[in-house]
Amino acid sequence: MNALLLNTLTLYFRREWQLMFRNTGTLVQPLVFFVIIALLFPFSLPVDLDLLEKIGGGVIWVSAVLATLLSLERMFHGDYLDGTLEQLLIHHRYLPLAVLGKVIAHWSATGLLLSLMSPFLCLAFNVPVEQIWVLFIGLMLGTPSLTLLGAIGAALTVTLHRGGVLIAIIILPLYIPVLIFGAGMLSQQVQGLEILSQIYTLAAILVLALTLAPFAIAAALKATIN
Amino acid sequence: MPNAESNSRSPSTTEKLISVTNLCCSRGERVLFNDLSFTANTGECVHIVGPNGTGKTTLLRTLCGLNGSDKGDIRWLGQPISLSDAFTHQAVYIGHKDALKNELTALQNLRFNQQLESIHDEDALENSLLRLKILACADLPVQALSFGQRRRLAFAKLLLYPKSVWILDEPFTGIDAHGRTLIENLCVRQLKDGGTIIMTHHRSLQETALRTYSKEVFIQPQESIL
Numbered sequence: 220m221n222a223l224l225l226n227t228l229t230l231y232f233r234r235e236w237q238l239m240f241r242n243t244g245t246l247v248q249p250l251v252f253f254v255i256i257a258l259l260f261p262f263s264l265p266v267d268l269d270l271l272e273k274i275g276g277g278v279i280w281v282s283a284v285l286a287t288l289l290s291l292e293r294m295f296h297g298d299y300l301d302g303t304l305e306q307l308l309i310h311h312r313y314l315p316l317a318v319l320g321k322v323i324a325h326w327s328a329t330g331l332l333l334s335l336m337s338p339f340l341c342l343a344f345n346v347p348v349e350q351i352w353v354l355f356i357g358l359m360l361g362t363p364s365l366t367l368l369g370a371i372g373a374a375l376t377v378t379l380h381r382g383g384v385l386i387a388i389i390i391l392p393l394y395i396p397v398l399i400f401g402a403g404m405l406s407q408q409v410q411g412l413e414i415l416s417q418i419y420t421l422a423a424i425l426v427l428a429l430t431l432a433p434f435a436i437a438a439a440l441k442a443t444i445n
Numbered sequence: 446m447p448n449a450e451s452n453s454r455s456p457s458t459t460e461k462l463i464s465v466t467n468l469c470c471s472r473g474e475r476v477l478f479n480d481l482s483f484t485a486n487t488g489e490c491v492h493i494v495g496p497n498g499t500g501k502t503t504l505l506r507t508l509c510g511l512n513g514s515d516k517g518d519i520r521w522l523g524q525p526i527s528l529s530d531a532f533t534h535q536a537v538y539i540g541h542k543d544a545l546k547n548e549l550t551a552l553q554n555l556r557f558n559q560q561l562e563s564i565h566d567e568d569a570l571e572n573s574l575l576r577l578k579i580l581a582c583a584d585l586p587v588q589a590l591s592f593g594q595r596r597r598l599a600f601a602k603l604l605l606y607p608k609s610v611w612i613l614d615e616p617f618t619g620i621d622a623h624g625r626t627l628i629e630n631l632c633v634r635q636l637k638d639g640g641t642i643i644m645t646h647h648r649s650l651q652e653t654a655l656r657t658y659s660k661e662v663f664i665q666p667q668e669s670i671l
Contacts, residue, residue: 223563234557241548241586302542309509311533312561445513 227312231320239328245293249329250336253286257340268345275344276354276405282340283333283358284365284394290329291369291390292376292383294321295440299377308444315433322370322436323363330362353408357401360421367425367432368393374439397424461520462486462641463508463610468517470503476667477503481517483662487609490632490642490655495664501645502541504664505614508643509538536610541618543599547588551579551598554587555605562606573604577627592619600628603635611635613644629654 239246260278261271298304307317337358341351372390376382404417461484468481477500485491493501506512508519510526510533518525521532545554555570574580577597582590590598596619603611611632617625632642636658650659 226563230557230560237553238546238548300542301546302540302544303546305511305540305542306538306544309511309533309536309538310561311530444511 224313224316227316228320228323230312231317232324235321235324236328239324245290246328246332249286249290250332252289253282253333253336254340256285257282258343261343271344272346273409275341275346276350277402278344279337279340279354280358280361280398280402283330283337283362284391284398286333287329287362287365287369288387288390289383290325291366291373291386292381294325294370294373295377296373296382299444304377304440305444308441314437314440318370318374318436318440319429319433322366322433325370326363326366330358330366334358334362350405350408353404353414356418357404357421360418360425361397361401364397364421364425364428365394367428368397371432371435371439374436375443377440377443397421400424462522463526463643464520464523465508466518466520468504468507468519469515470500470507470512471515472500472503478664479667481662481664485610485641485643487639487641488636488658490636490644490650490659492650492655492659492661493643493645493664494661496666497647499664499666501664502614505538505540505612505643505645508612509536511538532610535608536612537603537608538612538614539599539603539616540614543595545587545595545598548586550584550586551590551601552583554598555601558602559605564606569605573601574598576604576631577601578623593621593624596620597624597627600631603631607638609640611640611642611644613642615645615647617646617648626654633658 257279260274264270264274295304298307308314310317334355337354338351341354346354369386369390372386373382375389376385379385400417400420404414404421407414407417463485465484466482469479470477478495481504483491493504495501503512507514508526520526521529521535526532546557549557551574552570555573559566559570571580571583574583577600579590579594579597579601582594582598587595587598600616613632616628616632620628633654635642636655642655642658650656650661
């Protein structure tokens, strides 16, 4: 990769992390939301370890989707309000890579942390150890796609004061394939079936999102700011 | 993709640096301006004049490529700006929003802008703050600065790297008399060095140091609806 292009990616990645460390609330909120949503289920269901074991993986996946969704609104909105988004759009740096740097930083502060937290949540659902690994791999492959797809919705609603609901309406249908294959891995594992096809499908969705989403995000930002 | 080699082209004696021809912009169904034509050359300060709501900011945003136009064209050295990588390398825009991150210090904000231009010069950062008389604010987060100090910091970015075209939207708003003189002197320096400035300002420039360089372009209020 051209050094200038790689520099664009790393520059925006580092700046996003710098901003997130200055505003730790943005790091903690999705994580706390993820844990609380997931823990509501064991508290609200009958005390049945078999039931918890069956639904645990699915609940953690849905919680991860909702926590990702919650964090999307702030991805570009702050930049829009302070004018840095305008500067990003008119600068000669390659826009799709600049937004990709931002999105990767955003994922590492949400999706990556959620994935790392998921094994601990599995304990609350009595999920067996062999399934914990399956869930972790699924989340590691699935959450980057969730963030990349969600960033398109965030870009389309960047000028709206409260665009969160609209992002959910636009993006949630696109999350369904990731959810089907991610949660599907767990049921396949329980039945003793091969899970490689699900892993490959999630990886393929990720490669597709990684390749196309930065261009879609850049186009959406330009169209929305115009 | 940006092409650094395209920077090297310099204007010939007959070719205008920027030429705007029969430009028409509208917002919704309201025509802001129609058949607007002007040119800007090296050493010239084009002062866009017109009542509120006539589209002065829209004109500047259209020049930067942030907004589209309904008809007409804008050329940089005879080439449409939408196709000119050189223009995005050579132009800098300071709008109503300062494009500063509240969480970061004044120095960190400047450093990021410098890094975007692939420059690493700590002395230049401090020198730019010194020239705008805000060196004492170097390590303060931007959210702790006053409105006037933020505006000065926004203009300090102009000193970090040489750009031949400055596009400034109401540059003197919110700045005290001393700061105004500083910015006027910066503008004069830019023009003496062969740069070009296109600015909006609600007052005449005749009483400023810019009077000998400025030419006024009037935007007439439009009655027509598309």
